[in-house]
Amino acid sequence: MDGGGRFPEPPIAAGYAGGDAGTPAPHPGTAPAWGGPARESRLARYLPRFLRPRRSSVAVPIERRMPRHLGMGLAFGFFGLVAGAGFVSGGGYAEMAARSGTPLDMAARALGFGLDKVTISGLVQLRSAEILQAAGIDQRNSLPFLSVVDVRDRLSTVPLIGAVSVRKIYPRELLITLTEREPSALWQRNGEIAVIAADGTVIDQMRDGRFSDLPLVVGDEANLRTKEYLALLEAAGPLKDRIRAGTLVSGRRWTLKLDGIDVRLPETGAREAVARLVKLEAESSLLEKDIIAVDLRLPDRVVVRLTEEGAAARLEAQKKQQKKPKGTET
Structure with missing residues (x-):
């Protein structure tokens, strides 16, 4: 206040006792707000974020809050999605992937x-x-x-x-x-030929001539006795290349196929029987005669079966022998 009793600035309403300046006093009977707004703002700095008072949002028009050109971007995205879906459903993507990859x-x-x-x-x-x-x-x-x-x-x-x-x-x-896997032999069963390993495991089906030189076994479970058949081939010595296949008969014994001749081997002692065959061939060329089968199942004899031509020739020779007069010098 100056000497004339005037204030140098407009008077400001003082707050009530204990409150900040300009804060209106509470109504009678009402407890004053603790600390007032200024003190609350100072205390808010020390409170966790989720406990701090929130400021009232200022009303801003929605068109000012949306990014610019959002509508155009959404439109282009929608049409692009529709075009992509049509490209995929129409088979265009599958054709492109089949031609050039993904x-x-x-x-x-x-x-x-x-x-x-x-x-x-x-x-x-x-x-x-x-x-x-x-x-x-x-x-x-x-x-x-x-x-x-x-x-x-x-x-x-x-x-x-x-x-x-x-x-x-x-x-x-x-x-x-x-x-x-190393192929060991071919196995024929039910008209189909498979390539098998030494333990009898089927490796693949016979598709071309790559495996045509492998030994051939025929019959049920013949694949499981491949090693036994290969041992017979080794015992055949010079006749090995003439043996075309080995057929397992009733799961008990082998019959060898040699150039159209069946060689029936015994159930036991098959290798010894093959050795006998090798000896007979060396001594008498047995396999060169008109025969279709040789039976070696008996240990003390060899039974052969002639071809039709051989049987007819033998029968004719026997007839001629019987017609000769007795005492005729031959």
Whole structure:
């Protein structure tokens, strides 16, 4: 207040006792607000975020809160989604994938990660083209998006493959290392011929002439006695190449097929019987005669069956022998 009793500034209403300036006093009988707004704002800084008082939002028009060109973007996105769905449902995507691969594969090839080289090691009977076809690998693949697990699983289903490993060599090479099962013989049953291993396991079906030189066993369970048949072939010595097949009869004994001649072997002592056959052939050329079967099941004799021409010739010779007068010098 100056000397004339005037205030230099407009008076400001003082707050009630204990309150900030300008804070109206509470009505009589009402407890004053503790600390007032200013004190509440100071205390709010020390409270957890979820306990702090929230400011009332300022009303802003919705068009000012939305991003610019949102409607145009949504429209383009909608039409793009419709076009993509039509492309897929109409078969366009499947045709493109069948011709050029998936979009990921195309992108990887464009970046220099195409599958340009496949190295296959361990091939003996199989061919590279068969491996690639079984693995599902062609020029549409790319190295980054080719699953080595899927390739290995596909190749493991090939009966002639015993073990296989697949490894990527960046940027553009795939290495396949495999071990083939060793075919031991052919097994014919019910008119079908299969390639089998030494233990009788079926490796694959006979599809071409690659395995035509393998020994052939015929009959039920003949595959399980392949080792026994191979031992008979070794005992045949010089006759081995003339034996075309071995038929297991009733699961008990073998009958060998030699150039149209059946050689019946005993149930026991089959190798000894084959040795007898080798000796007979060396001494008398038994297998060169007009016979269709040789029975070696009896240990003390050999029974042969003549062909029709041989039987007729033998019968004619016997008749001539009987017609000769007695005492005639021959």
